[in-house]
Amino acid sequence: MTDMTAPSQEAAVAAEDEGYYHESALNATWTGSRLAIGGLTFLFGAFAFAYFYLRSLNSEGRWEGSGYVHPSLWIGTTIMLLAVLSAGVHYVSLQRIKAGHKQTWQIGALVALGLGLAAVAMQIYQLVDLPFPPGSSGYSSVFVGFYPVFLTTQLALMIWLEILIARARFIPALSFVEQPPTYTETYTVQRFQASLSAFGTVWNYMAIMALVFWLLFYAL
Numbered sequence: 001m002t003d004m005t006a007p008s009q010e011a012a013v014a015a016e017d018e019g020y021y022h023e024s025a026l027n028a029t030w031t032g033s034r035l036a037i038g039g040l041t042f043l044f045g046a047f048a049f050a051y052f053y054l055r056s057l058n059s060e061g062r063w064e065g066s067g068y069v070h071p072s073l074w075i076g077t078t079i080m081l082l083a084v085l086s087a088g089v090h091y092v093s094l095q096r097i098k099a100g101h102k103q104t105w106q107i108g109a110l111v112a113l114g115l116g117l118a119a120v121a122m123q124i125y126q127l128v129d130l131p132f133p134p135g136s137s138g139y140s141s142v143f144v145g146f147y148p149v150f151l152t153t154q155l156a157l158m159i160w161l162e163i164l165i166a167r168a169r170f171i172p173a174l175s176f177v178e179q180p181p182t183y184t185e186t187y188t189v190q191r192f193q194a195s196l197s198a199f200g201t202v203w204n205y206m207a208i209m210a211l212v213f214w215l216l217f218y219a220l
Contacts, residue, residue, distance in 0.1 A: 022187045026194045033198035037205050040153065044209055047146040051216055054138035065137030071126065073218055079122045080214035083154070086115035087207035090161075094200050100177035102168060109165050116158045116203075119210075123151040143217060150213070154206060160199055167192055 055063050093108020127147055134144040172180075175189045 022190070025191055029191070029194040029198050033201050036202055040202075040205065040209070043149065044146075044213070047142055047149075047213075048216070050145075051142045054142065058138070063138040065132075065140070067132075068137060068139070069131035071131055071143065071217070075122060075126050076214055076218045079119050079126070080210045082115050082119035082122065083210035084207045086112045086119065087204050089115065090200060090203060094196065097176055097196070100173055102171070102173035102176060106165060106168060109161060109168075112203075113158055113161050113165070116154060116161070120151045120155050120158065123147050123154075139217075146213060146217075150209070157199065157203055157206060161203070164192070164196055164199060167195075 057063075089108050090112035093105045093112070096108070097105035127144070130140075130144070132140045135141050171189060171192060175185065176193075180186045180189060
């Protein structure tokens with residue numbers, strides 16, 4: 001009797017520990033995404049501060065400088081729209097996977113991935129074909145400093161999305177609307193959903209940043 005009880009107690013303790021680590025992983029994903037947004041806010045806030053500081057200071061007219069040529073409006077607008085559309089498409093498709101329509105999300109995620117990568121490619125093209133020398137003015141310094149950081153962050157998020165698309169292939173669509181038969185499968189689905197939600201939150205934030213800096217560099 002003692003030999004039968006000991007294994008069952010060990011199994012219960014192991015299950016309890018596994019549940020604890022699972023909850024910790026979910027909380028870490030939620031917290032990590034919010035900390036990432038906070039860190040990115042400080043990062044992009046530095047460029048916003050430099051923009052307004054140098055523009056208001058404008059020492060000897062060096063904010064734009066002599067021979068200043070404004071960067072292409074249509075390229076800048078296209079970059080912003082691609083980022084916003086990518087976030088919008090993913091947000092809409094994310095609502096579908098919560099209803100069990102995994103294939104709809106996969107299609108939307110692929111579209112969002114393509115739009116995001118197109119935004120990155122457009123920014124690289126923009127930086128390669130600048131109408132002004134880097135560092136020739138306050139505007140050009142902030143512009144050339146911001147966009148490499150921004151596109152690198154976007155590219156990292158697109159890699160994250162690609163990983164999520166690959167992970168979704170091994171999760172049955174039914175698992176998103178019904179309780180899977182085992183704890184392991186349940187934990188897998190919940191961790192995937194947490195990662196997906198975290199990605200969507202950060203990607204939506206990046207779309208807002210794309211709009212904000214489009215206003216700074218192209219509209220003001």
